[in-house]
Amino acid sequence: MSKELLKSFQEAYSNLELFPLMGEKLMEQFRVDYGDDLIADLRQLVEDSPNGDGKFVFTGHRGCGKSSLLAEFSRQVQDNFFVVLFSIADTIEMSAVNHVNILFAIALNLMYEAEARKVQIPKTTKDQLYGWFATRTRTTEVELGAGLELGFDLLSFLKAQLKADAKVREEITQEFERKISxxxxxxxxxAALIQFATKQEVIVIIDDLDKLDLGRVNDIYRDNIKALFQPNFRIIYTIPISVMCDTFLWPLIGAETNYQTVVMPVIKIFAKGNNRLPDAQPRSEAKNILCEILQKRISSELIDKSAAEKIVVYSGGVLRELIRLGNVCCRICLRLIRQKPGEKIVINDQIIEEAIKQIRNDLSLRLGRDDFEILKTTYEQFEPEDVQQQEFLELLHGLYILEYRNDETWYDIHPILVETLRRRGLINGE
Structure with a gap:
């Protein structure tokens, strides 16, 4: 077994984990210049907010790179604003997220960042705030006396409680549901204490709300949007792309935000319909961006150029799917290196076909007859019969169907699923 080859693929496998580029080190190592226009749009909305309390929506498919872009946006504006960026998935059990604990998480993360940056808040005021947090989360004097000091220790403990303790979340919800004010x-x-001490206005960015189940999203926004928008500073909320198809919920959110929305589109690999043509070639701009993302994570010595381009095409332009395909390919290669010591292993067409088969089986496993009919219609017409149909929205939310934008909005199915439709006789072979 070649130890060097094994080590190279292990490094690539690690680089191809699904993680957002949150820290400066990751940014320097993996970031590709993409989405600058979107960052400019966010900056325009945030910096030109007339009253300093604007609420904004950032949306796009899951896995299209929103978290990394929000991290880069935060980095760019941090000299002028007090930016608090946190993931709701890291803060609260996703199935338990509601409007009350979103707001409580905002309070907790504001305080945490103030402590982290040593914001000069008067001690008596700070002690009162810590006492308020401890009381609301039922943190006892015994726990406080057992080594938990006011500051990071307490806040870290409270964040862990909010994440893991259903009883704490329930008590917070019960206490504030009727006293949201x-x-x-x-x-x-x-926020006011932070702004006074730092002379910077506050921006809170809540990531991963777009990953919530659609039913949960509906419950949170339909009846409680005014509560979520009450804080008097800037907040960026993330929502699923499928919400934009909801004729009740989207106008409601649009009206409350004054339609201050930024949409992060999927990278369009082919112009509409071109991928149906024989010998279709991907758009060079899209191919170059996605190939560069791969090259940052996996050495060119480990993958054939044609194989890299094939991964790009089968990703559908979704960054998460690009990384996922590369990751599965590395897993296969690591297995082969151990099974066939001394053999030169690279990611080639054969490896990719095996990876695609694995992912295709995984995707197809959860599809029913009605789902396949929606996929067939979308593939043939570039849109479903009804964009408001719940089954279509779930397929869009789950990346089975992808939304593309140029002069118009159109839809296509995940490229890996095309072969599944052919095998079921739902579309013609090509």
Whole structure:
């Protein structure tokens, strides 16, 4: 077994994990210049917000790179604003997210960042705030006396409680559900103290709300959007792309935000319909961006050029799917290196076909007859019969169907699923 080859593929396998580029080190190592126009759009909305309390929506398919872009946006504006960026998935059990604990998480993360950056808040005021947090999360004096000091220790403990303890979340919800103005008042107090001490206006960015189940999204926004928008500072909310197809929910969100929305589109590999043509060639701009993303993570010595381009095409332009395909290819190669010591292993067409088969089987496993009919119609017409149909929205949310934008919005199915439709006789072979 070649130890060097094994080590190279292990490094690539690690680089191809699904993680957002949150820190400066990851940015320097893996970031590709993409989405600058979107960052400019976000900056325009945030910096030109007339009252300093604008609420904005950032949306796009899951896995299209929103988290990395928000991290880069945060880095670019941090000299002028007090930016608090956090993931709701890291803060609260996703199945338990509601409007109350979103607001409580805002308060907790504001305080955490103030402590992290040593914001000069008067001690008596700070102690009162810590006491408020401890009381609301039922943190006892015994726990506080057992080594938990006011500051990072307490806040880290409270964040862990909010994430893991259903009883704590339930008690917070029960206390504030009918007294949401009390919770908002405390949030505004913390933000005002930060702004006074730092001379910077506050921006809170809540990532991963777009990963919630659609039913949960509906519950959170349909009846509670006014509560979520009460804090008197700038907030960027992330929502699933499928919400934009909801004729009730989207106008409601649009009206409350004054339609201050930025959409991160999937990278369009082919112009509409071109991927149906024989010998179709991907758009060079899209291919170059996605190939560069791969090259940052996997050495060119480990993958054939044609194989890299094939991964690009089968990703559908979704960054997560690009990384996922590369990751599965590395897993296969690592297995082969151990099975066939001394043999030169690279990612080639054969490896990719095996990876595609694995992912195709995984995707197809959860599809029913109605789902296949929606996929067939979308493939043939570039749109479903009804964009409001719940089954279509779930397929869009789950990346089975992808939305593309240029002069118009159109849809296509995940490229890996095309062969599944052929085998089921739903579309003609090509």
């Amino acid at each position: 009390d919770l908002v008042a405390r949030i505004n107090e913390i």
